Amino acid sequence: MTLVLWGIIMPRDVKQESISIAEAARLIVSGKPSIVDGLRQGVINFSALADMIKEQVMEIVDKKSVNVDSIKMALMRYAEELKSKKQLLERQIVEVAANSILELKNDVAVLTINQKGFIIRIDQIFKSLNSFRFLQLTQGTETFTVVTDLQSKEKIVEVVGESNIVLGIDDQSAIVIISPKQIIEVPGVIAYITDLLSTSGINITQIISCYTDTLLIVDRKDALRAYQILENKILSLRKILK
Numbered sequence: 001m002t003l004v005l006w007g008i009i010m011p012r013d014v015k016q017e018s019i020s021i022a023e024a025a026r027l028i029v030s031g032k033p034s035i036v037d038g039l040r041q042g043v044i045n046f047s048a049l050a051d052m053i054k055e056q057v058m059e060i061v062d063k064k065s066v067n068v069d070s071i072k073m074a075l076m077r078y079a080e081e082l083k084s085k086k087q088l089l090e091r092q093i094v095e096v097a098a099n100s101i102l103e104l105k106n107d108v109a110v111l112t113i114n115q116k117g118f119i120i121r122i123d124q125i126f127k128s129l130n131s132f133r134f135l136q137l138t139q140g141t142e143t144f145t146v147v148t149d150l151q152s153k154e155k156i157v158e159v160v161g162e163s164n165i166v167l168g169i170d171d172q173s174a175i176v177i178i179s180p181k182q183i184i185e186v187p188g189v190i191a192y193i194t195d196l197l198s199t200s201g202i203n204i205t206q207i208i209s210c211y212t213d214t215l216l217i218v219d220r221k222d223a224l225r226a227y228q229i230l231e232n233k234i235l236s237l238r239k240i241l242k
Contacts, residue, residue, distance in 0.1 A: 021067075022074035024060040028053050029078065039079040040086050046072045046079075092186045096179055097193065098237035103176040104227050105134055109153040110169040110206055110217060111146045117164025118144045124159045131155075134174070136208050136215060147174065147206060147217055172205060173223030175230065177214040190214060196233055202226045 019027075029035050029049075038044040050071040058066050118125075129135065132155075136147040143166055146156060150170065157165060183189050193214070194204060202225065206217035218226050 019061055021057060021061055021070045022077070024057045025050075025053060025071050025074040026078050027060065028056045029075065036082065039075070040082040042079065042083065044075075044079065046075050049075055089186070089188060092182070093188050093192050094237050094240065096183050096186050096189050098234060098241050100177050100179040100183075100234060102227060102231055102234070103178065104223060105149075105174040105176065106220060106223065107150045108134065108172040108174045108217065108220075109148060109150050110167075110172055111148070111153060111156060111165060112167040113144045113146060113156075113160055114164040114166055115139075115142055115144060117160050121159050125156060128152075128155055128159075136174075136210070138206075138208060145206065147172075147208065147215070169205060171220045172217050173220045175216045175218065175223065175227055177216070177230070179212050179214065181212055183212055183214075193230065196229055197226055200225070200229055202229075 029039070035044065035049065047068075050068045054066065054068055054071060057071055058064065132152040133149040134147075135149075135152060138145045138147075146153075148156065153168075153170075157168075177193065179189070190207070190209070194207070194216075197204060197216070197218075202218060202222045204216050204218055206215070208215040208217070216226070
């Protein structure tokens, strides 16, 4: 037997009396991302939220009645912890972004290639690696995606054959973001960067991560504007850190 509360599965054999009111409140709220975000942003009415989850708290702690003020205080403490973690994470994201540098590569194409057609000719492609100006290779479940310069694209198409090309996109540009090693450990950096572009109406064709390098493939007509948006943000963040 199990108890399901707001998507949280509680085993019946767990001694519910061992769970405090504060722990129960956190357990319930943590299963609702929208509420957690509201607590983090400081826009939640604690009294209203405490009243709303009161019955769920009582069921988890196995009591006929609980003090709503106790729930409210638990929520307030939880909100402070969330805010503190948010501020620390935002600071880390700012530091990684501010210490990143940008490169722009034009005349780029994206090829999605049938996996079988690519694999049987992979040796031929790799023999030409030294002649490629730019190449990024990603393996999917059924296809390979190759991001390369236009000249190399023609060589790859010639080798694998037109029949094995699932999708080809020309007139692309690659924005290369070279970040410090901390990007590997700090969550949210890429989300922060991509949000800057998406809110400006810039579509990202491909995102590729390679150690500390992040490649954003965008349409060439958007490339300069995307580069300027990212550069302006990086420069402004550097001023904040001074």
